[in-house]
Amino acid sequence: MTATATTPVTAADVPPLVLRDVTVAFAGLTALDAVSFTVEPGTVHALIGPNGAGKSTAFNVVSGIYRCGAGSVRFGDHDLTSLRPHRIARLGVARAFQNIALSKGQTVVENLMLGRHGLTRAGFVRSGLRLPSATREGVRHGARVREIAAFVGLGDKLDRPAGLLSYGDQKRVEVARALACEPRLLLLDEPVAGMNADEKARMAGLIAQVRKELGISILLVEHDMGLVMGISDRVTVLDFGRCIAEGTPAEVQTDPEVVKAYLGTGEEP
Amino acid sequence: MSETATLPATAVPAQAQRRRRVRPSALARIGLIALLAVLPLYIDVGLLTIGLFAMAAVVAAIGLTILVGAAGQLSLAHAFFLAVGAYGYAYFAGSAGVAGASSATGLGLDPLLAAVLAVLVAGFVGLLFSPIASRLRGIYLGVASLSLVFIGEFLYENVRSVTGGFNGRAAPPFSLFGWEFTDANTLVVAGVPFGRFEKLWELFLIVLVLSYLFANNVLRGRMGRAMQTMRDSEVAAAVMGVDVRRTKAGVFVLSSMYAGLGGVMVALAFGRLTPSYFSLALSIGFLAAIVVGGLGSVGGAAVGAFFVTAGPLLITRYSSSLPFISASGSGGYDGGKAAALLYGLAVVLVVLFEPGGLAGLGQRLTGRRTARVLAPAPLTGSSKPEESS
Numbered sequence: 001m002t003a004t005a006t007t008p009v010t011a012a013d014v015p016p017l018v019l020r021d022v023t024v025a026f027a028g029l030t031a032l033d034a035v036s037f038t039v040e041p042g043t044v045h046a047l048i049g050p051n052g053a054g055k056s057t058a059f060n061v062v063s064g065i066y067r068c069g070a071g072s073v074r075f076g077d078h079d080l081t082s083l084r085p086h087r088i089a090r091l092g093v094a095r096a097f098q099n100i101a102l103s104k105g106q107t108v109v110e111n112l113m114l115g116r117h118g119l120t121r122a123g124f125v126r127s128g129l130r131l132p133s134a135t136r137e138g139v140r141h142g143a144r145v146r147e148i149a150a151f152v153g154l155g156d157k158l159d160r161p162a163g164l165l166s167y168g169d170q171k172r173v174e175v176a177r178a179l180a181c182e183p184r185l186l187l188l189d190e191p192v193a194g195m196n197a198d199e200k201a202r203m204a205g206l207i208a209q210v211r212k213e214l215g216i217s218i219l220l221v222e223h224d225m226g227l228v229m230g231i232s233d234r235v236t237v238l239d240f241g242r243c244i245a246e247g248t249p250a251e252v253q254t255d256p257e258v259v260k261a262y263l264g265t266g267e268e269p
Numbered sequence: 270m271s272e273t274a275t276l277p278a279t280a281v282p283a284q285a286q287r288r289r290r291v292r293p294s295a296l297a298r299i300g301l302i303a304l305l306a307v308l309p310l311y312i313d314v315g316l317l318t319i320g321l322f323a324m325a326a327v328v329a330a331i332g333l334t335i336l337v338g339a340a341g342q343l344s345l346a347h348a349f350f351l352a353v354g355a356y357g358y359a360y361f362a363g364s365a366g367v368a369g370a371s372s373a374t375g376l377g378l379d380p381l382l383a384a385v386l387a388v389l390v391a392g393f394v395g396l397l398f399s400p401i402a403s404r405l406r407g408i409y410l411g412v413a414s415l416s417l418v419f420i421g422e423f424l425y426e427n428v429r430s431v432t433g434g435f436n437g438r439a440a441p442p443f444s445l446f447g448w449e450f451t452d453a454n455t456l457v458v459a460g461v462p463f464g465r466f467e468k469l470w471e472l473f474l475i476v477l478v479l480s481y482l483f484a485n486n487v488l489r490g491r492m493g494r495a496m497q498t499m500r501d502s503e504v505a506a507a508v509m510g511v512d513v514r515r516t517k518a519g520v521f522v523l524s525s526m527y528a529g530l531g532g533v534m535v536a537l538a539f540g541r542l543t544p545s546y547f548s549l550a551l552s553i554g555f556l557a558a559i560v561v562g563g564l565g566s567v568g569g570a571a572v573g574a575f576f577v578t579a580g581p582l583l584i585t586r587y588s589s590s591l592p593f594i595s596a597s598g599s600g601g602y603d604g605g606k607a608a609a610l611l612y613g614l615a616v617v618l619v620v621l622f623e624p625g626g627l628a629g630l631g632q633r634l635t636g637r638r639t640a641r642v643l644a645p646a647p648l649t650g651s652s653k654p655e656e657s658s
Contacts (some may be wrong), residue, residue: 063508085507094509101505103498114494118510124523128483128488181510186566 014041014184015076015218017062017093022071024057024241030220031057031220033241034071039185044211044226048062049238050261053220056098058238059094062219064088075185083269091117094183096174098190098221104163105180108154109171111162112145113138116181145180149211152176153205168199175206186210200227207231229253237261278637304473308469310459315586317466323579324473325534330558330574331484331567332527336558338565339488340520341500343411345552347471349421350391350525350546354532357387359440359542360431367410373433380443384533389528392522406503418549425544437543440536443472450537469537476534480527484567487523496520497565516539554578554612561615562624569640572627576615580609 003141024032031224033187039045042057052059062073066087073080080088094115104110120141122134149155152172155163162173171191177208178186191207192200204227211218222228229249237245237252239261245252252258329351336342361383363375378386395402425432430632432438442465445448450472452464461467487493493517497508507513536542554577556569562573584607623630 034407035514036550065508084512085504086510087511089508089510097505101502103501106494106497110497113491114498114506114511117491117495122492124487124492127492128487130486138490147344177509212602250273264282 002010015216016041016213017185017219018072018074019062020072020074021086022058022068022073024054024059024061024066024068030241032061034239035241035243037220037236037246039217040213040234042211043160043233044207044220044231045150046220046222046232046235048222048225048228048235048252050152051242053238053261054241056236057241059095059189059219059221061163062088063093063187064105076175079131083125086118089181092182093187094178094181094185095187096171096178096189096191098193100167100170100174102162102170102173104162105161107159108149108165108176110261111143111146111159111173112149112177112180113141116141116143116145118181121134148179151209152179153202167193168215169200171195171199171203172206174215175203175210179214179249184218188218188220188222190222192222192227203227204231231248302478302507303473306471309463310461319579319582319586321466321473322467322535322540323475323584324470325531326537326555326558326570326574327477328480328534329528329531330555330562330570331480332524332531333555334559334562334565334567334570335347335484335488335496335527336520336524338559338563338570339493340496341407341498342517343406343407343523344402344414344524345411345549345556346398346414346417346421347524347528347555348349348549348551349417350395350528351532351535351551352425352544353394353525354387354529355440355542355547356425356432356438356532356537357390357529358383358536359438359531360362361386362441363438363442365485366474373438375431375441380441381445384530388526388529391431391532395522395525395532396518398525399521402521403514403518406513409544416551417547422544422604425547432542432544435544437541439541440539442540443469443470443537452455469603473534473538476530477529480530481567481571484527488565488567492516507565518599526556539620546556557612559626560617561612561626562618563628563630566626566628568631577612581605584608584611 015269019038020036021034022032022036023030023034035058037045037047047058049055049125057066061068064080066084067262068081071081071219072119075088075091075093078091080091081145083091103114120137122131122137123208125131126134129152146155146249147156149158152175154169154172154176157169169240175186175188175191178188192203195203197241207218207220208231210216220228232249235245236243237248237255237258239257244257245255247255306318312320329347333344333347334345358380359375360372361371361376361378362380364377376383398417402410405413406534426435448467450465456463488497494513495506498509499511499513499516501512506516535546555574558573558577559570560573561576562569562571585603585605588603617648619626623633625632625653
């Protein structure tokens, strides 16, 4: 099944993502305070921290939904800092959302085809008149989307409305839709949040498979420490918008700052 | 497999080969079109006129359901764009220096060219409004678009050279390559003389079918998917590579052009244009039509627009044989009022019991609950756990 998933990009194409001194403030609240880290090509980089630490804000800056007040975000040669989201997506940065943002009334295939939006051209006139170029484009990209669906294990649910799938499957559609963009950097926002143990194991396997077979970089926000420590190459820890530690999973786990941030000072002695 | 550009009756996306076989519903549609095509042989001019108005409304409503239902943008300016199309046609095709009381002039262009230009002008006016349309969402756009209705009401009365002012102006009859859609050169089909209304009927039917297919193709294509995701979540659409502003502008222009085409058809059916027709009530009637039909469903919009447009006219026509309906002007419930009550009731019933509208109801009855109902309401998230951020 996975043999059909031809590798769209080679690891050589994958540039590093570099955040430098990124600062975001909302009306007096500093959500990110001079945060810097680098996602090396082809690695799984985890972003962890307590609630409100600024992880989702960091994601929103990378994908262009928020502008940072200071600092810069670079993806290889491209400066993402002032680009609008769809431009960033077309550079190969794709994102799976934490709270599922699928079109629930559309089928799985239609949701995945949305991921091909930046890679396809057919506009109102060409689709409306069903010109051969639009039809051919649809067939070609439809075939690729089916490969991707098979790759994430959704091959048998292609024509079901996304809203009728189980929670775990919807999360997989999220990941598949992001993969349908042929990304070079995949942003995963809490991919296993709310999942049971079975679904978690499948998702962890999928992430490992994506990394191994597609060779792309993955930036991951996740609360599930078992998953983070199991699949990450590097971990950046945020607390109150500041970067308090960075290193391999083993280094981060024993860092006193991290332990303090997670266990707090007043909760447990 | 067939990759030809011909339009099959079931406008199925090419990649969905599974659905490619001819469905019973496709046969039913072909049958319906055939029935409509021969109808002028059997019905009188009064019913023909009602049918022409209904078809014009259906085309305009298809444009509105793309904007409101599929893309999630609200517009109250649909009547304005109908007026642009209608007056545009009358102005481009009208003869220069009309005699009589009307102060309206015209460019005297070929009617087909005038119709095409009128649709393009409606699209262009939509484009002029798109800096606003592309930055606002939902109800906010609805309120902003309301301004166009009032600007329109001012223009209809005051740009007399185009609109003829309060008393309106005549719209010249259509002609195709010199063949006039008037009663002048009547041809006889199966013993029935084909005059202006019969000819227009067949023309409108062709325009309607093409408009329907085009809209369905757009909705099932790349831009259709983009606008539906944009409706459900703008952020998700943008992050997936959809240029949200551009898509919104494009949808607004497309919807304006559909309204413009509907306006041209109104001009042809009426033969005369008056400002009072293009009021806010017309816009609201269209919204009622697409809600009753099922938001985002092209077929639903067609049925809904037929219901809302032809309903009052039919009730008025048959008021003498219907209970509780009094003749127009006699003080009781005349056809217009009764129909307004009826479709108000229909809107309430749809919102309460079948948010998918008539389209959703039809799918439920035929057991074909697929993703074709584009309205978000019927399919809500199944098992969403608590957010954990």
